Amino acid sequence: MSLLLSTFELNACLNDTNTRVVDCRFALDDPDYGLAAYQQSHIPGAVFLDLNKDLSAPVVPGVTGRHPLPHPNQLAAKLERLGISSQHKIVIYDDADSAKAARLWWLLLWLGKSKDVYLLDGGYQAWMNDGFECTSVQPEYPSAQFDFECNNALKVEVDEVLSNISSEQILVLDARSYSRFTGEEEPIDPVAGHIPGAVCCPYTENLDQSAKFKSLGELLERFQYLGVKEVSNCICYCGSGVTACHNIFSMQLAGLPMPKLYAGSWSEWITNPQRPVSKQDAMISG
Numbered sequence: 382m383s384l385l386l387s388t389f390e391l392n393a394c395l396n397d398t399n400t401r402v403v404d405c406r407f408a409l410d411d412p413d414y415g416l417a418a419y420q421q422s423h424i425p426g427a428v429f430l431d432l433n434k435d436l437s438a439p440v441v442p443g444v445t446g447r448h449p450l451p452h453p454n455q456l457a458a459k460l461e462r463l464g465i466s467s468q469h470k471i472v473i474y475d476d477a478d479s480a481k482a483a484r485l486w487w488l489l490l491w492l493g494k495s496k497d498v499y500l501l502d503g504g505y506q507a508w509m510n511d512g513f514e515c516t517s518v519q520p521e522y523p524s525a526q527f528d529f530e531c532n533n534a535l536k537v538e539v540d541e542v543l544s545n546i547s548s549e550q551i552l553v554l555d556a557r558s559y560s561r562f563t564g565e566e567e568p569i570d571p572v573a574g575h576i577p578g579a580v581c582c583p584y585t586e587n588l589d590q591s592a593k594f595k596s597l598g599e600l601l602e603r604f605q606y607l608g609v610k611e612v613s614n615c616i617c618y619c620g621s622g623v624t625a626c627h628n629i630f631s632m633q634l635a636g637l638p639m640p641k642l643y644a645g646s647w648s649e650w651i652t653n654p655q656r657p658v659s660k661q662d663a664m665i666s667g
Contacts (some may be wrong), residue, residue, distance in 0.1 A: 384486075384634055385502045385594060388511045391472055395426055401469045401522075402427040405436070405481040406505065409569070415481075422515045424474065424501075424508055428463040428522075432481050432623070435459050436488060446649035447569075447621035448484075450536075453492055457527045464522025467494055467529065474501035474508070478585060478592055480624045487626040487642065491536070492529035500630065503593040536642045537616055539649060543656065545616070546577050552608050554582040554640070556619035556628045557647070564660035569620055572651040576618065577659040582607055584619070584627035600635035615640035622646045 394400050404427045408414040412433055419429040430436055435456065437448040465471065471489065473482040482500050489498050501508065509515065545551045555575050560566045562581040564573035575581070586603065589595050595603075609615050609632060619625040622644040629640055650656055 384499055384630065386472055386499045387502055388508050388513055391424070391501055391508075392513050394470070394472075395424075397470070399468070399470055400426075401463075401465045401471050403465070403471060403473045403482075403485060404429045404505075405432065405473055405475045405485050406477075407432040407475065407481045408477075418476070420517065420519070422517055424505070425514055425516045425518070426520050427474075428465070428520065430459070430463075430485060432484065436481075436484055443652050444649075445652070446645040446647070448623055449649075450491075450622070450644045451488070453529060453531050456488060457492065457529050460527045461525050464520075464525050465527060466525035467492075467527045469525070470497040470499075472499045472501055474504045476505035478588060478627070479504055479594075479630075480584060480627045483626040483630040484623045486630055487535075491532055492527075493532055494529070503591060506592065534641075535639065536644050539643070539645055539656075542576060542616060542618070542643050542650075546657065549578060552615045553579040553643075554607065554609075554615060554617050554625075554628055555579045555647075556582060556584040556617060556624040558583050558585075561620070570648050570651060572658060574658040574660045575647070576650060577657050577661075579618070579659075580607060582628060584624045584631075587627060587631040594631065594634060597635055600631050601637065604632055604635055604637055609637055609640070614638070616643050617641070618643040618646040618650075620646055621648045 402424050404419045404423050406415040406418050438451050473485050475481040479500050486498055555562050559581050562575045567573035617625040617628045617640050
């Protein structure tokens with residue numbers, strides 16, 4: 382489980398000058414929540430990145446999904462201004478289910494930083510529950526250099542997902558809830574349902590009741606049961622390309638091959654009414 386740090390492990394390295402902590406708290410129904418929460422209280426030394434402003438590009442209505450991938454140059458520049466270099470050890474957290482934290486983890490991997498990036502297991506709630514110090518003081522670090530080279534092999538575009546519907550060569554996992562997958566409810570996007578042939582794999586099932594990640598064995602069993610086996614075997618998507626990263630992270634925790642991310646996800650898929658939509662039950666519970 383080397384991609385995770387416990388609260389005790391993070392506390393032990395907070396004074397390490399080579400460590401940077403990033404707060405990614407965010408709420409879909411209140412976009413200002415994350416920054417406000419950070420300004421009120423956060424882990425000492427943590428800097429803040431916003432899902433909408435920093436970890437996504439602007440939405441192009443009718444073209445993109447709700448959280449398009451950010452431009453790599455802009456993301457790297459933001460990291461540099463916050464004092465984060467490509468050589469730092471980076472620890473990421475949010476206060477919900479680690480989905481926003483996993484988004485940044487994937488983005489850093491996409492930028493080529495494949496080592497020394499961790500999620501705080503249980504996030505900010507676990508930090509507070511364990512009684513560690515919180516602060517409202519915002520750190521000021523000297524600017525840094527973040528060297529990057531995008532690994533675009535980690536993602537797929539809509540055409541590859543579309544072609545897979547007929548070929549069925551790749552397992553497609555949908556990270557949304559079962560009710561959204563089947564179209565029984567759709568509280569966010571204007572069209573309900575899922576990509577034909579996809580399997581429902583709710584990202585929340587990667588966590589235990591305390592919002593910490595399940596054991597390696599439990600995660601491995603879950604994804605192997607779903608059919609994740611080969612390097613090219615899996616594409617992950619969700620509503621907007623955020624919670625899909627949680628499934629990708631969990632597969633990496635379990636030691637499985639790296640799946641690919643369909644970053645545009647459902648909210649991009651439905652911008653074109655010619656793309657097929659299914660509401661058939663295709664859930665395999667893990």
